[in-house]
Amino acid sequence: xxxxxxxxxxxxxxxxxxxxxxxxxxxxxxxxxxxxxxxxxxxxxxxxxxxxxxxxxxxxxxxxxxxxxxxxxxxxxxxxxxxxxxxxxxxxxxxxxxxxxxxxxxxxxxxxxxxxxxxxxxxxxxxxxxxxxxxxxxxxxxxxxxxxxxxxxxxxxxxxxxxxxxxxxxxxxxxxxxxxxxxxxxxxxxxxxxxxxxxxxxxxxxxxxxxxxxxxxxxxxxxxxxxxxxxxxxxxxxxxxxxxxxxxxxxxxxxxxxxxxxxxxxxxxxxxxxxxxxxxxxxxxxxxxxxxxxxxxxxxxxxxxxxxxxxxxxxxxxxxxxxxxxxxxxxxxxxxxxxxxxxxxxxxxxxxxxxxxxxxxxxxxxxxxxxxxxxxxxxxxxxxxxxxxxxxxxxxxxxxxxxxxx
Amino acid sequence: xxxxxxxxxxxxxxxxxxxxxxxxxxxxxxxxxxxxxxxxxxxxxxxxxxxxxxxxxxxxxxxxxxxxxxxxxxxxxxxxxxxxxxxxxxxxxxxxxxxxxxxxxxxxxxxxxxxxxxxxxxxxxxxxxxxxxxxxxxxxxxxxxxxxxxxxxxxxxxxxxxxxxxxxxxxxxxxxxxxxxxxxxxxxxxxxxxxxxxxxxxxxxxxxxxxxxxxxxxxxxxxxxxxxxxxxxxxxxxxxxxxxxxxxxxxxxxxxxxxxxxxxxxxxxxxxxxxxxxxxxxxxxxxxxxxxxxxxxxxxxxxxxxxxxxxxxxxxxxxxxxxxxxxxxxxxxxxxxxxxxxxxxxxxxxxxxxxxxxxxxxxxxxxxxxxxxxxxxxxxxxxxxxxxxxxxxxxxxxxxxxxxxxxxxxxxxxxxxxxxxxxxxxxxxxxxxxxxxxxxxxxxxxxxxxxxxxxxxxxxxxxxxxxxxxxxxxxxxxxxxxxxxxxxxxxxxxxxxxxxxxxxxxxxxxxxxxxxxxxxxxxxxxxxxxxxxxxxxxx
Numbered sequence: 029x030x031x032x033x034x035x036x037x038x039x040x041x042x043x044x045x046x047x048x049x050x051x052x053x054x055x056x057x058x059x060x061x062x063x064x065x066x067x068x069x070x071x072x073x074x075x076x077x078x079x080x081x082x083x084x085x086x087x088x089x090x091x092x093x094x095x096x097x098x099x100x101x102x103x104x105x106x107x108x109x110x111x112x113x114x115x116x117x118x119x120x121x122x123x124x125x126x127x128x129x130x131x132x133x134x135x136x137x138x139x140x141x142x143x144x145x146x147x148x149x150x151x152x153x154x155x156x157x158x159x160x161x162x163x164x165x166x167x168x169x170x171x172x173x174x175x176x177x178x179x180x181x182x183x184x185x186x187x188x189x190x191x192x193x194x195x196x197x198x199x200x201x202x203x204x205x206x207x208x209x210x211x212x213x214x215x216x217x218x219x220x221x222x223x224x225x226x227x228x229x230x231x232x233x234x235x236x237x238x239x240x241x242x243x244x245x246x247x248x249x250x251x252x253x254x255x256x257x258x259x260x261x262x263x264x265x266x267x268x269x270x271x272x273x274x275x276x277x278x279x280x281x282x283x284x285x286x287x288x289x290x291x292x293x294x295x296x297x298x299x300x301x302x303x304x305x306x307x308x309x310x311x312x313x314x315x316x317x318x319x320x321x322x323x324x325x326x327x328x329x330x331x332x333x334x335x336x337x338x339x340x341x342x343x344x345x346x347x348x349x350x351x352x353x354x355x356x357x358x359x360x361x362x363x364x365x366x367x368x369x370x371x372x373x374x375x376x377x378x379x380x381x382x383x384x385x386x387x388x389x390x391x392x393x394x395x396x397x398x399x400x401x402x403x404x405x406x407x408x409x410x411x412x413x414x415x416x417x418x419x420x421x422x423x424x425x426x427x428x429x430x431x432x433x434x
Numbered sequence: 435x436x437x438x439x440x441x442x443x444x445x446x447x448x449x450x451x452x453x454x455x456x457x458x459x460x461x462x463x464x465x466x467x468x469x470x471x472x473x474x475x476x477x478x479x480x481x482x483x484x485x486x487x488x489x490x491x492x493x494x495x496x497x498x499x500x501x502x503x504x505x506x507x508x509x510x511x512x513x514x515x516x517x518x519x520x521x522x523x524x525x526x527x528x529x530x531x532x533x534x535x536x537x538x539x540x541x542x543x544x545x546x547x548x549x550x551x552x553x554x555x556x557x558x559x560x561x562x563x564x565x566x567x568x569x570x571x572x573x574x575x576x577x578x579x580x581x582x583x584x585x586x587x588x589x590x591x592x593x594x595x596x597x598x599x600x601x602x603x604x605x606x607x608x609x610x611x612x613x614x615x616x617x618x619x620x621x622x623x624x625x626x627x628x629x630x631x632x633x634x635x636x637x638x639x640x641x642x643x644x645x646x647x648x649x650x651x652x653x654x655x656x657x658x659x660x661x662x663x664x665x666x667x668x669x670x671x672x673x674x675x676x677x678x679x680x681x682x683x684x685x686x687x688x689x690x691x692x693x694x695x696x697x698x699x700x701x702x703x704x705x706x707x708x709x710x711x712x713x714x715x716x717x718x719x720x721x722x723x724x725x726x727x728x729x730x731x732x733x734x735x736x737x738x739x740x741x742x743x744x745x746x747x748x749x750x751x752x753x754x755x756x757x758x759x760x761x762x763x764x765x766x767x768x769x770x771x772x773x774x775x776x777x778x779x780x781x782x783x784x785x786x787x788x789x790x791x792x793x794x795x796x797x798x799x800x801x802x803x804x805x806x807x808x809x810x811x812x813x814x815x816x817x818x819x820x821x822x823x824x825x826x827x828x829x830x831x832x833x834x835x836x837x838x839x840x841x842x843x844x845x846x847x848x849x850x851x852x853x854x855x856x857x858x859x860x861x862x863x864x865x866x867x868x869x870x871x872x873x874x875x876x877x878x879x880x881x882x883x884x885x886x887x888x889x890x891x892x893x894x895x896x897x898x899x900x901x902x903x904x905x906x907x908x909x910x911x912x913x914x915x916x917x918x919x920x921x922x923x924x925x926x927x928x929x930x931x932x933x934x935x936x937x938x939x940x941x942x943x944x945x946x947x948x949x950x951x952x953x954x955x956x957x958x959x960x961x962x963x964x965x966x967x968x969x970x971x972x973x
Contacts, residue, residue: 258511261480264471273469311470381515394588397515398480421474 059151128165136177238430258400288347297355306429481911483516484592490599491521503903591624612651665902708791742915753926764937771801776951825951831861866890
């Protein structure tokens with residue numbers, strides 16, 4: 029207990045040590061210090077786990093063990109701006125207990141100034157239950173000034189825990205052709221992005237994203253794609269009925285309607301609508317005949333053409349005036365004709381989820397609702413971490429999306 | 435008289451196969467076509483819309499386990515939006531008062547509390563239906579009610595029956611379901627499934643009879659016999675641990691394993707279930723199901739696929755490889771016990787015979803330990819020591835695999851003998867896996883000390899694992915029978931336990947009580963394992 033309330037030996041004035049009884053499930057800062065060099069950071073990281081007494085006070089004054097570092101991965105966050113780093117840190121902090129990691133939040137700064145490095149080294153701990161030991165993980169805020177910001181691999185590589193996977197999370201607008209990408213992505217196993225936040229229609233970024241696996245041998249996870257999981261469940265469930273399954277081989281048309289603010293429909297990010305089409309096309313083995321093209325009229329949206337066997341399947345992305353955030357998928361419509369029978373399926377977003385309506389030859393089928401509250405970034409990050417390894421379905425969707433854009 | 439439909443000619447030769455491939459003749463379909471959109475969906479699948487019918491809804495099990503599990507599934511959006519539950523019980527409730535009662539139970543028993551809105555949405559889908567299980571009128575009105583509910587809630591005639599009643603009511607309820615035709619699955623008319631709680635029979639004969647009664651009405655593919663141990667995260671992880679890792683399975687056999695211990699210890703007594711326990715005892719309550727299920731999961735061969743029947747086939751082979759014990763085997767290899775008064779966790783507790791609703795001269799065992807052998811190629815000669823008891827020193831369930839000692843003592847001069855390697859899979863509490871190995875003590879000498887690599891779920895994954903009931907109920911709704919026991923499995927397990935009971939009936943009355951509450955069981959249990967030069971693990 030004393031060890032937790034005193035600065036660690038040799039840590040100097042830069043090191044502060046927090047002491048307070050932990051609350052179950054509430055992450056708390058247990059250690060904080062600063063360093064100005066890679067060696068200094070490494071020394072501080074080592075000091076957390078070697079030079080303090082790893083005990084703290086339990087709820088009844090008993091001595092409680094603080095678990096040593098527990099890490100399941102290295103998480104490298106490329107934060108273009110300081111406030112992005114703070115937002116990301118809060119999300120990662122919330123995952124301390126669930127997916128402890130060594131997190132490096134890297135912010136290049138002042139590119140024209142002299143080279144400098146400033147790092148804040150922290151240990152965050154969480155008490156999973158009354159009887160368990162605390163689970164702790166490390167977070168390092170790295171600000172790289174001047175030329176050091178141009179050589180990120182030399183800064184990040186020495187700080188990675190070896191043998192653990194490296195996930196690079198690139199919030200905001202990534203520059204896949206830039207120096208940061210060339211420096212950091214070769215050491216990454218997986219890259220996390222959120223395509224729905226990219227500027228413009230986001231389609232150019234999709235192509236660059238789809239090229240990353242070939243350039244750097246990395247897996248891709250896009251939060252924009254993960255958010256569609258319940259939509260996919262809803263669409264797939266429609267075709268679970270044996271009578272409707274054969275219609276999947278006879279699609280006539282796919283249309284996705286998305287939210288666009290009044291007056292500027294062309295500016296909506298259409299990555300999410302595009303993923304819907306790409307998912308259907310890749311799962312059904314369709315090929316791209318004509319990539320999607322934006323129409324000239326303000327509200328015309330995008331049109332493209334797929335081939336499924338001998339059938340040509342038109343694809344349409346249509347903007348709809350809506351108060352929902354721009355680019356949000358509002359409706360996915362599927363038309364199919366088989367043996368002169370016509371199937372119409374429409375999946376529509378509502379406040380808490382999606383609702384599936386379908387009709388066969390004009391005869392409506394029972395409506396089905398799927399609950400799907402909007403996922404927070406923390407949920408998406410956790411979900412991504414929980415499904416490590418290759419995601420061939422996601423890769424195929426991304427690849428098809430890129431072909432639809434090219 | 436039945437008329438058989440003409441059977442389409444099956445291609446049997448290469449030429450016929452080629453013609454079929456070229457579309458000149460229809461190729462027979464060997465498998466149902468899979469939905470290509472399903473592949474790779476990361477979310478837990480949401481069950482089809484359905485109505486669940488819970489018999490015994492006012493009972494303890496429903497309040498403590500079933501409703502909280504359903505509420506958690508609702509909270510996490512894993513129940514379909516078009517879902518409703520009919521709670522069937524004898525007590526005089528209406529929908530409103532029953533919902534209030536359930537709300538209280540949820541507040542007491544839910545592992546994560548529902549927010550107000552979610553709780554309201556959940557409760558408004560629960561409807562109470564009062565009646566006596568033996569009364570035809572209950573089922574006639576239930577049938578009419580279900581028809582209305584299918585229309586009102588758009589649940590497509592899908593029905594999940596859940597029997598959480600006294601086992602004696604199972605045959606009556608199943609028979610009545612059959613009488614009303616509620617079991618019928620008609621083409622495109624919805625599925626019908628039934629979940630049956632343990633104990634499934636009280637001996638081999640009654641299990642066979644009960645299976646016969648159930649299978650008169652339902653097909654085996656509609657029946658889900660629950661053993662909640664199979665839904666526990668650690669138990670499910672056992673399969674992943676064995677068959678998802680390359681380094682353990684090569685060691686998992688008689689060549690490297692010395693023996694295996696499986697313990698299910700409870701610190702609680704019989705609480706307010708004295709009458710039930712008097713008729714059951716530890717062998718029927720835990721050995722026949724939890725312990726033998728754990729044994730079969732540890733000892734089974736890798737299934738060819740993770741499909742329900744492939745898995746259950748392999749478990750069944752293990753149970754069938756255990757010879758039913760003879761009277762001599764029981765006398766020598768099985769120990770029973772009953773707890774006396776004692777101290778548990780610093781609190782004085784009563785002996786079994788002074789518990790409420792327990793006979794003052796009861797011969798019911800509250801502890802059983804046994805030595806079993808799985809006579810197959812993999813395990814021949816490897817003893818499996820199983821034990822379970824109430825009022826033991828602590829609550830702990832564990833599977834311990836003790837490996838053989840090294841063939842040659844290279845470090846014979848070391849001050850400490852290295853202990854053999856041990857792999858312990860903790861089922862509860864502190865769920866995790868521990869591997870023990872010898873390590874040199876730092877210093878100039880050559881002392882060896884056992885050290886452990888200890889994986890604890892709590893430190894690697896801090897999120898709450900779902901309760902076993904959540905897992906199992908969701909699986910039943912989805913039609914996945916992997917974690918449910920099949921009729922032949924249940925009967926195979928009884929064919930091991932029933933001879934033990936039969937032998938006990940022929941033996942003189944046991945000298946009960948024979949262990950103090952708060953201990954690890956009777957002395958005889960220690961002797962059982964010590965005869966083989968081994969000892970129970972201290973937990």
